[in-house]
Amino acid sequence: MKKHYPLTLLLVLFFSVFLSCGSDDGTDYTDPNPTPVDTLPTDTVTPAPQSPVVMDLTTVPYAKLSDYNFFEGDLKNLSPVYGVLPYDLNSSLFTDYARKKRFVWIPAGKKATYTTDGTVLDFPTGTALIKTFYYNTVVPDNSTIIIETRVMIRKESGWMFATYVWNEAQTEAVLNTTGFTQRIKFDENGTIKTTDYVVPLTTQCIQCHEVSETATAVGPKPQNLNKLYNYADGTKNQLAKWIEFGYLNTAPSTIISTVDWTDASQPLELRVRSYVDINCAHCHTDNTDCGYTPMNFAFNKSGLTPDNMGICRTPVDFVTGNQQYIVTGQDAEGSLMHFRMNTSIQSEMMPPLGRKLVHQEAVALIEQWINSLAATCP
Numbered sequence: 001m002k003k004h005y006p007l008t009l010l011l012v013l014f015f016s017v018f019l020s021c022g023s024d025d026g027t028d029y030t031d032p033n034p035t036p037v038d039t040l041p042t043d044t045v046t047p048a049p050q051s052p053v054v055m056d057l058t059t060v061p062y063a064k065l066s067d068y069n070f071f072e073g074d075l076k077n078l079s080p081v082y083g084v085l086p087y088d089l090n091s092s093l094f095t096d097y098a099r100k101k102r103f104v105w106i107p108a109g110k111k112a113t114y115t116t117d118g119t120v121l122d123f124p125t126g127t128a129l130i131k132t133f134y135y136n137t138v139v140p141d142n143s144t145i146i147i148e149t150r151v152m153i154r155k156e157s158g159w160m161f162a163t164y165v166w167n168e169a170q171t172e173a174v175l176n177t178t179g180f181t182q183r184i185k186f187d188e189n190g191t192i193k194t195t196d197y198v199v200p201l202t203t204q205c206i207q208c209h210e211v212s213e214t215a216t217a218v219g220p221k222p223q224n225l226n227k228l229y230n231y232a233d234g235t236k237n238q239l240a241k242w243i244e245f246g247y248l249n250t251a252p253s254t255i256i257s258t259v260d261w262t263d264a265s266q267p268l269e270l271r272v273r274s275y276v277d278i279n280c281a282h283c284h285t286d287n288t289d290c291g292y293t294p295m296n297f298a299f300n301k302s303g304l305t306p307d308n309m310g311i312c313r314t315p316v317d318f319v320t321g322n323q324q325y326i327v328t329g330q331d332a333e334g335s336l337m338h339f340r341m342n343t344s345i346q347s348e349m350m351p352p353l354g355r356k357l358v359h360q361e362a363v364a365l366i367e368q369w370i371n372s373l374a375a376t377c378p
Contacts, residue, residue: 338370
């Protein structure tokens with residue numbers, strides 16, 4: 001016989017069961033101090049750092065170096081912001097013994113592309129290459145003086161040049177298009193030297209930075225970048241660092257590289273070829289300003305044949321002295337290359353731009369190399 005319960009009792013039992021589902025432990029609990037929804041923990045991804053560099057390709061070049069925001073803190077310290085990577089070359093262009101600091105910046109999401117060992121990396125639009133020229137042993141107190149900073153910017157139409165001359169207080173560098181000369185007296189390894197350092201006209205840049213009538217960079221080739229660099233977070237191969245940072249797509253595991261020409265432990269010929277590549281090949285190679293001359297100083301060409309190094313090659317332009325060949329084995333004094341490097345006469349010297357002084361250490365290197373060659377010229 002079935003039992004019949006009053007309706008009121010059934011309702012009480014139903015709501016007792018329903019309310020018991022309000023918490024896992026069978027109790028009904030209301031937090032008197034609920035946490036606001038916007039403060040609850042969530043699964044978030046830390047955003048990637050953003051470079052603070054300012055680069056508007058429609059308004060560059062800016063009036064002042066500081067306008068780009070390449071550096072943080074005191075400008076003269078050249079302390080790069082995030083995204084501005086320092087770099088160096090195996091051998092450096094001679095400019096009256098001035099020291100150089102180099103940096104590269106590439107817009108977020110873009111990368112340079114490797115083509116060949118001896119070809120400048122194919123940099124994307126918006127890239128900035130920054131090079132500062134300075135002396136750190138200025139007499140009488142071995143002070144540091146920064147003279148100029150050159151910025152190359154890759155626009156859609158090609159590379160653009162901008163030169164910034166530093167003020168006397170070393171607090172700012174201002175855009176200069178008309179050229180500038182500053183007398184500097186400095187200590188170079190115990191010898192006091194004086195030069196009238198020349199900041200070139202903007203229009204003169206193309207003379208060294210042109211291949212096939214197109215403006216180009218000169219130094220940042222894999223053959224010159226393939227070296228260790230002491231970064232703030234440790235020492236690393238520069239090309240590996242660029243790949244890691246997202247500035248380079250890839251690079252081969254083996255690169256035929258230049259060397260530091262000052263490294264006496266390297267073979268003499270390799271040191272000479274490295275020196276003339278960075279100092280001379282931007283004019284003396286195919287499709288350049290002096291491409292008509294009978295030698296090819298590009299590192300990937302100079303080792304192929306003695307002709308490319310000017311050995312026993314007859315000059316095609318003016319000769320002041322009695323030099324019958326560009327290079328005559330065992331006769332440095334009778335070689336045109338040695339003569340051009342060893343003079344400071346503007347109309348005679350090589351290179352014709354970028355120096356007032358003779359690079360005496362390099363002249364000694366060339367002299368040693370020429371005198372080591374066989375005397376084979378007729």
